[in-house]
Amino acid sequence: MRLTKNGKQTAALLGFVFPALAFYAAFMLAPAFGGAAYSLTNWNGLNPAYGWVGFANYAEALTDDPAFLRSLAFTAKFVAFMVVLQNAIAIVLAVFVEAMGRSKAWFRTIFFMPNMLSMIIGGFMWLFIFTKVSSYLVEKAGMAFLDRSWIGDPSYSFYAIVIVSLWGGVGYLMVIYIAALQGVPRSLKEAAAIDGAGAWQTFRRITLPMIYPALTIGVFLTLNSSFKAFDAVYALTGGGPGRATQVVALNIFEEAFGFTNRYGYASAKAMILFLIIFVITIVQLRFMKTREVEA
């Protein structure tokens, strides 16, 4: 009796899980394990035969591929800017918006709006701003500080990419921080005010520690999304001029689906990207979770 009940339970479990598992196995698990395996081969799109090459792809990517290493460095710089700026701006916006009365809903709606759009659309729209509108403003409105080659000069196009990515991403984090701020008991802030704490002190000593768990999430999400950044860069610069603004995701894409079709080699690069994201986010979560407890 007991056994049949267990058997039935297992059958029901498998029956309910099967449809999800079938799709998941075909389009997620198989490519994930397949990618890891292919990264050890010299598989390319042109030649149907391929063989094992061990870690040669990894060695080549890390020692003999200046374009890949440059894209890693470029991405690292981009991630650093995004983690700091995106979270700082989102927190400031959240605190400011929360301090508003009736206009709160309006601001929230506006700041979140870019998140609804694909960064391909946003990127093209900003491309118009950076090329046509900015040159017009320089000429006709005398805004000389805009007189840069925002897209053509890599040292400025880096900032163009950061600006567009912030524009597209800040609202999302702001919504998360607003939710966290609403969880901070008002009595705590009032008590601090009675004790004579100023606005900054209240924020630093009460609000910030209370929303620390949201900060963990915010930094995690930013790390995750900016290491994988693709759309905004694709739309704005396409990685150019040359490969000067190529992020890792674009480098992998080009390696696999550009002219060389070195699938095995591109898989190795993709594994490197995965390992970097994995290690950094695990370290970040560990580090911030322990601080969460203290705070």
Place this chain on the structure above:
Amino acid sequence: MSRRYGLAGRAGASLIFASLVVAALFTLFPIYMGVLNSLKTEGEMLTDILAFPSKLQFGNFADAFEKTDYLRSLGNTVVVAAVGLTGIILFAAMAGYKMSRTPGKLSGFLFGLFVLSMLIPFHSIMITLVRISKDLAVQGSTVGLGFIYIGLGVSMAIFLYHGFVKSIPRELDEAAVVDGCGELRLFFVVVFPLLLPVTATIAILNLLWMWNDFLLPLLMLTDSKDYTLLLSTNMLFGEYNNDWAAILASLVLAMLPVIVLYLLLQKYILNGIADGAIKS
């Protein structure tokens, strides 16, 4: 306001308000410029990019409508999202519910297997995914693309359903079983309607993701008659590189459905976003 935040009175409050207004203008600026200039002729745009159009003209839109094959692209996007969303919600709800209710190692292992992939970036699977999709003959079709989204999307949905089911009292299932309700009927008639709050969150998150995803359709849809809105827009941009009047009109057309949806459902969307992020 000053009472609530202990800010330095009215001056501080208006300063905050002013800075929010500046930030809001900055946020809306590219969208505003896009819409504004899509309503001008190319010549008018060149003479004064900031000015209002002297006369509203929709020629650019007619142009972009035709060049992106708008209705067909929109239809393709809807097919992809509908197939993906139906599969994700149905299959993930079934799996998440059952795994949450069944104790034991097998159930725990399966759940672990689904959650495992949540950290894997898309770029790490895309190359092999293209090959597998060719082998399974799902490449080059909008329905096939929807199938792939099911495979990629169930993880997070299962995670959310799994957590939510815990808040539904078990006695409910048991009562239904006593009443002679079969497993499937129990799920669809009793349990699934109770999952509605988390289903709404999952629907919003996944709809946005699929609607705005660019890279996967780019890899999977080879024939321009299958193109989604984003792919058609991208194609138009590539072909008419400097024809900004047409490009801007196509961008406005591409964002129109999302903006309308947002303004109608923003309360649910904003709550869903916050919910989804905090729980996962």
